[in-house]
Amino acid sequence: MYKLQRLFLIGSCIFFAATIYSMFCLSLVFIIVFFVLHSLCLFSFCYICYSDQVDKALSLNTYHQEVGIEIAEKDKALREMTGQVKEKDNLLEQIRAQVEGLRNKNESFKDETSNLLTRIRKLEEEKLQKEQEIANMREKERREPVQDFGALLPPVTGDGDGRETVNIIAVAEQAKNSLLAEAKAANLHITVSSATDTLLVTADQGRILTLFRNIIDNSIKYMNRAGSLVITISTIGDDIFIVLKDTGEGLPTEETKYIFELNYQGSNRISGNGLGLAQARAIVEYYGGTIYAKSTAGNGMGIYIQIPSGGKA
Numbered sequence: 680m681y682k683l684q685r686l687f688l689i690g691s692c693i694f695f696a697a698t699i700y701s702m703f704c705l706s707l708v709f710i711i712v713f714f715v716l717h718s719l720c721l722f723s724f725c726y727i728c729y730s731d732q733v734d735k736a737l738s739l740n741t742y743h744q745e746v747g748i749e750i751a752e753k754d755k756a757l758r759e760m761t762g763q764v765k766e767k768d769n770l771l772e773q774i775r776a777q778v779e780g781l782r783n784k785n786e787s788f789k790d791e792t793s794n795l796l797t798r799i800r801k802l803e804e805e806k807l808q809k810e811q812e813i814a815n816m817r818e819k820e821r822r823e824p825v826q827d828f829g830a831l832l833p834p835v836t837g838d839g840d841g842r843e844t845v846n847i848i849a850v851a852e853q854a855k856n857s858l859l860a861e862a863k864a865a866n867l868h869i870t871v872s873s874a875t876d877t878l879l880v881t882a883d884q885g886r887i888l889t890l891f892r893n894i895i896d897n898s899i900k901y902m903n904r905a906g907s908l909v910i911t912i913s914t915i916g917d918d919i920f921i922v923l924k925d926t927g928e929g930l931p932t933e934e935t936k937y938i939f940e941l942n943y944q945g946s947n948r949i950s951g952n953g954l955g956l957a958q959a960r961a962i963v964e965y966y967g968g969t970i971y972a973k974s975t976a977g978n979g980m981g982i983y984i985q986i987p988s989g990g991k992a
Contacts, residue, residue, distance in 0.1 A: 691720035831961040836885030854891035866905035893955035902927035921984040929974040
């Protein structure tokens, strides 16, 4: 009977601790389940204790009536009860130690949660800062164009006004395939990456094709070593965001900001008219977008394009 009492008491404590833990985990189902189990164990423990005490009282009363109890036996019963009290005190100390351990774990969990929330807020602030930098860059490019690129725009390929619905991912693949031979000769591996097969933009297909071809051709010419060019296309809000990153030799940072100027050739100049990236910028800006580059010597070139999916307003 005593072992059963101890089993229910320990079970009640464990389920009570689990209920407290579930409260911090914000799990209502576990809170209810563990609280019910705790109540059942506690009720069972009390019931067994009560039954045990009633049985003892009846037995003692019967013994008193029929036989009587000698002083020595009373002393023995008293010593046994004293031992039980000591055992319960020990058990209570163990339970207190377990509760204290759970309290310490709870404090540790609170600290970890606070640290995670701080990191999340910091990341959100960095994200807002980056978005603001992009917005400022777009506004600056629109208000302070370096040159008038209107004359660099290639003619529209159809009979319309150069505003048709174009799958920009399919156009990127077309540009890649049209330059596969040149890329293979330059040991350049080209990859088009996107989470979807279709991203639509309102523009002229021929101009978008020229945009990709010019940038890919630029990587082919200036890589100067075997490597790769990854074209990543995604969406940011209502805009299409394109990153063309190669693993070539790149340019010094102070030269990179001039690569979209007409007839500009950097320190790695080769034969050419310097028209490709200038024309790419003209196409992007015509449709209301922005284009910029990032590079350091020896670490490849990255071209970043953001263009509204609906084209120029």
